[in-house]
Amino acid sequence: HKHGDKHQYSSTSLFGPALNIITEHSNTLSPIKVPVDENLIGMVLAEDVVARLPVPGYRASILDGYAVVASDGPGIYPVVGVSIANTSHLPADKLLPGQIARITTGGPVPPGATAVVMVEDTTLIRASADGLQEESVEIHVQVNDGANIREIGSDTSVGSIVARKGELLSAVGGEIGVLASVGVCVYRRPVIGVLSTGNEVIDHKNTLELKYGQIFDSNRPTLFSIAKATGFEVKDFGIVDDDPKELEKTLNTALTQVDVLVSTGGVSMGELDLFKPTLEKSLGATIHFGRVKMKPGKPTTFATLSGTSGAPEKLIFGLPGNPVSATVTFYLFVLPALRKLAGYENWNSPILPAELTDKLSLDPRPEYHRAVISFDHSKGKFMATSTGHQISSRMLSLRSCNALLKLPEKTDQCKELDKGSTVDAILIGQLS
Amino acid sequence: HKHGDKHQYSSTSLFGPALNIITEHSNTLSPIKVPVDENLIGMVLAEDVVARLPVPGYRASILDGYAVVASDGPGIYPVVGVSIANTSHLPADKLLPGQIARITTGGPVPPGATAVVMVEDTTLIRASADGLQEESVEIHVQVNDGANIREIGSDTSVGSIVARKGELLSAVGGEIGVLASVGVCVYRRPVIGVLSTGNEVIDHKNTLELKYGQIFDSNRPTLFSIAKATGFEVKDFGIVDDDPKELEKTLNTALTQVDVLVSTGGVSMGELDLFKPTLEKSLGATIHFGRVKMKPGKPTTFATLSGTSGAPEKLIFGLPGNPVSATVTFYLFVLPALRKLAGYENWNSPILPAELTDKLSLDPRPEYHRAVISFDHSKGKFMATSTGHQISSRMLSLRSCNALLKLPEKTDQCKELDKGSTVDAILIGQLS
Numbered sequence: 001h002k003h004g005d006k007h008q009y010s011s012t013s014l015f016g017p018a019l020n021i022i023t024e025h026s027n028t029l030s031p032i033k034v035p036v037d038e039n040l041i042g043m044v045l046a047e048d049v050v051a052r053l054p055v056p057g058y059r060a061s062i063l064d065g066y067a068v069v070a071s072d073g074p075g076i077y078p079v080v081g082v083s084i085a086n087t088s089h090l091p092a093d094k095l096l097p098g099q100i101a102r103i104t105t106g107g108p109v110p111p112g113a114t115a116v117v118m119v120e121d122t123t124l125i126r127a128s129a130d131g132l133q134e135e136s137v138e139i140h141v142q143v144n145d146g147a148n149i150r151e152i153g154s155d156t157s158v159g160s161i162v163a164r165k166g167e168l169l170s171a172v173g174g175e176i177g178v179l180a181s182v183g184v185c186v187y188r189r190p191v192i193g194v195l196s197t198g199n200e201v202i203d204h205k206n207t208l209e210l211k212y213g214q215i216f217d218s219n220r221p222t223l224f225s226i227a228k229a230t231g232f233e234v235k236d237f238g239i240v241d242d243d244p245k246e247l248e249k250t251l252n253t254a255l256t257q258v259d260v261l262v263s264t265g266g267v268s269m270g271e272l273d274l275f276k277p278t279l280e281k282s283l284g285a286t287i288h289f290g291r292v293k294m295k296p297g298k299p300t301t302f303a304t305l306s307g308t309s310g311a312p313e314k315l316i317f318g319l320p321g322n323p324v325s326a327t328v329t330f331y332l333f334v335l336p337a338l339r340k341l342a343g344y345e346n347w348n349s350p351i352l353p354a355e356l357t358d359k360l361s362l363d364p365r366p367e368y369h370r371a372v373i374s375f376d377h378s379k380g381k382f383m384a385t386s387t388g389h390q391i392s393s394r395m396l397s398l399r400s401c402n403a404l405l406k407l408p409e410k411t412d413q414c415k416e417l418d419k420g421s422t423v424d425a426i427l428i429g430q431l432s
Numbered sequence: 433h434k435h436g437d438k439h440q441y442s443s444t445s446l447f448g449p450a451l452n453i454i455t456e457h458s459n460t461l462s463p464i465k466v467p468v469d470e471n472l473i474g475m476v477l478a479e480d481v482v483a484r485l486p487v488p489g490y491r492a493s494i495l496d497g498y499a500v501v502a503s504d505g506p507g508i509y510p511v512v513g514v515s516i517a518n519t520s521h522l523p524a525d526k527l528l529p530g531q532i533a534r535i536t537t538g539g540p541v542p543p544g545a546t547a548v549v550m551v552e553d554t555t556l557i558r559a560s561a562d563g564l565q566e567e568s569v570e571i572h573v574q575v576n577d578g579a580n581i582r583e584i585g586s587d588t589s590v591g592s593i594v595a596r597k598g599e600l601l602s603a604v605g606g607e608i609g610v611l612a613s614v615g616v617c618v619y620r621r622p623v624i625g626v627l628s629t630g631n632e633v634i635d636h637k638n639t640l641e642l643k644y645g646q647i648f649d650s651n652r653p654t655l656f657s658i659a660k661a662t663g664f665e666v667k668d669f670g671i672v673d674d675d676p677k678e679l680e681k682t683l684n685t686a687l688t689q690v691d692v693l694v695s696t697g698g699v700s701m702g703e704l705d706l707f708k709p710t711l712e713k714s715l716g717a718t719i720h721f722g723r724v725k726m727k728p729g730k731p732t733t734f735a736t737l738s739g740t741s742g743a744p745e746k747l748i749f750g751l752p753g754n755p756v757s758a759t760v761t762f763y764l765f766v767l768p769a770l771r772k773l774a775g776y777e778n779w780n781s782p783i784l785p786a787e788l789t790d791k792l793s794l795d796p797r798p799e800y801h802r803a804v805i806s807f808d809h810s811k812g813k814f815m816a817t818s819t820g821h822q823i824s825s826r827m828l829s830l831r832s833c834n835a836l837l838k839l840p841e842k843t844d845q846c847k848e849l850d851k852g853s854t855v856d857a858i859l860i861g862q863l864s
């Protein structure tokens with residue numbers, strides 16, 4: 001422990017520049033060809049997708065009614081056929097002027113027909129003796145040519161672009177359905193590794209009791225869950241003791257298997273905080289910053305390791321061991337990097353203005369303060385309520401948090417924000 | 433085809449009453465005990481979770497510095513020990529007045545110490561000849577008893593409630609970490625089945641080409657993806673031909689395996705629309721409504737089937753075969769039911785006011801109009817842009833849609849909404 005060399009492996013950064021360094025090193029991964037299924041959700045298209053077939057593929061009725069020759073106009077007509085959205089009932093014969101054919105929604109419009117009249121604008125005049133066949137129907141309205149018909153390719157013509165390079169494929173969008181018949185080219189999603197460090201850190205799967213000085217590892221399961229929930233593949237590299245050789249070995253192994261490695265703990269200034277020296281001296285990684293002026297998250301460390309033989313650079317995050325700090329810095333630093341690697345055009349989380357429901361004391365460091373925001377319809381704005389104690393070791397305050405409030409650093413002029421102040425809220429969870 | 437009996441199996445409902453019928457039949461499923469891992473995300477606690485161990489489990493330092501006897505005050509003191517957040521360096525001896533011990537963040541505070549002074553408020557006075565041991569250090573400040581110490585159980589005392597019944601477990605909240613050492617009791621998540629109907633409907637996995645009158649099945653992959661992305665387990669029951677026996681058999685099989693069955697197609701008024709008669713006559717299900725006054729989604733059908741021997745009632749949704757209609761009605765009707773079954777207290781999607789960037793024509797039916805909403809920081813409000821053609825067969829208009837705008841039905845007084853009008857937007861996707 002050298003009392004004076006606390007910055008041996010680290011330069012201190014402000015939050016904005018720190019995030020810029022990370023995103024500058026987060027280069028979109030290579031495109032890959034994948035089948036179209038639910039795994040596409042959250043992936044970004046690496047090339048335009050062009051329609052191979054027209055939609056619809058045949059002239060289709062928009063509604064239930066009668067295919068007609070529009071110029072015939074209102075009157076009583078014989079029903080000469082049926083066209084149902086079903087390949088067992090396809091219209092075979094050409095419809096002649098003076099004839100009509102029953103048709104259901106999505107059914108192929110018979111050749112010769114020029115429009116469809118909705119059933120509500122008709123009256124059944126005569127049916128067969130058994131009541132099963134319509135023989136003649138009165139058409140009450142005059143329709144225009146093309147009425148209620150979707151022409152071939154009118155939704156999507158062959159060769160038209162149905163989805164664009166850079167588009168994020170979401171569950172909402174129905175892209176899965178649109179793209180269903182063609183494999184698509186998307187950017188590869190990064191693979192993430194998580195590990196915890198410290199021989200005081202115990203996996204809850206191994207024991208229910210703690211000895212004096214031990215703590216349960218909540219970071220690994222939490223970060224694993226966040227990465228999964230945000231759509232990325234995660235590998236678990238366990239807990240590493242405070243041993244330089246073991247740490248080096250685990251880091252080396254992990255870095256051959258992942259694009260992004262996220263470690264927690266080992267980044268403070270104690271002599272057993274081996275993460276930075278091991279990265280730099282043993283692995284030859286470049287440490288870009290080792291401290292950030294922020295609360296929580298001060299010891300956040302970011303490093304990169306060059307890829308071998310043209311492989312992309314590996315990103316390495318050393319997050320604080322404190323559970324709340326680890327979670328907050330994952331959302332603020334790691335998630336934007338993962339999204340940018342995956343090809344997202346908007347890699348940052350959305351920011352919404354929110355009004356404080358209570359006063360908040362400021363910290364000497366800029367703070368990312370956990371809160372619940374929800375829209376107040378009577379006030380017409382988002383309201384932000386702190387999720388409790390902000391002592392950074394108190395995990396429970398993260399409960400039902402969905403936002404991080406950006407609070408400025410304390411100054412002589414401003415030591416707290418009043419109730420009713422408006423602040424920027426970074427949305428990291430769901431609105432409800 | 434009976435021209436006059438279009439409502440044989442269906443009563444028409446307004447949207448609000450229809451949704452109420454559904455949620456009244458969506459009873460929270462039984463609690464189950466599960467291990468704590470990433471699969472917990474999106475589940476709701478079925479009982480309070482009580483702390484089994486205190487957090488912290490020992491008196492821990494909040495920062496790097498020196499453990500002191502606070503009443504000693506400023507001065508130069510001998511360094512008699514080291515306490516690191518690491519089980520290999522535990523403080524053994526009691527700290528006496530006039531002594532100090534080096535301590536790192538998270539390290540156990542030695543017995544006898546009453547406070548921690550941060551390293552920045554100290555100066556190293558003398559080190560050992562090899563420079564590795566601190567021998568004496570000057571303390572510059574007076575601290576209070578308890579300063580910078582987390583007492584045992586101060587975050588969480590044994591027996592205190594760490595998470596409450598009814599709480600939704602999210603990735604954001606860190607609950608996974610908090611709960612890590614105890615199995616928890618959550619409500620079982622519903623299992624969903626999806627199927628498509630119609631012998632004109634072709635699985636894209638089976639062919640790349642379509643014959644006259646055929647269409648690709650985009651609904652099943654889309655709904656499968658949405659259900660997955662929203663965190664539910666889905667089973668795929670394929671495409672069922674328009675054959676009463678086959679439909680009955682598939683419905684019977686599916687309903688033994690799922691809590692909620694979602695079918696698309698077969699709910700219009702044509703004679704091959706077998707869904708409603710099969711449900712009612714062959715399966716003995718109760719059809720609650722078969723039409724809803726809304727656009728899109730008019731033929732949406734909702735039925736229930738009593739469970740056998742105390743099993744919960746099965747919910748059955750017959751959604752329109754049109755891809756956009758199927759997607760929109762899934763979000764509006766099925767998703768709230770799934771959330772309520774899973775124990776969510778807020779089962780509806782959030783609603784936000786949004787200003788139209790363009791005028792919108794109104795429909796005779798209340799409309800759920802697909803749009804992209806995003807927050808405009810200069811205007812201080814959400815802006816809503818239609819995602820294009822609203823002809824309900826045009827799937828592409830769903831692209832990058834994240835909201836459904838609730839538009840009122842057209843009246844003689846109001847045929848369109850002007851640009852700048854504010855409407856309610858149901859948020860169904862991510863803000864960006």
Ligand SMILES: [Mg+2]
Pocket residue numbers: 197198199242265266272273321517518
């Ligand atoms: Mg450590």
Ligand SMILES: [Mg+2]
Pocket residue numbers: 085086629630631674697698704705753
């Ligand atoms: Mg059909």
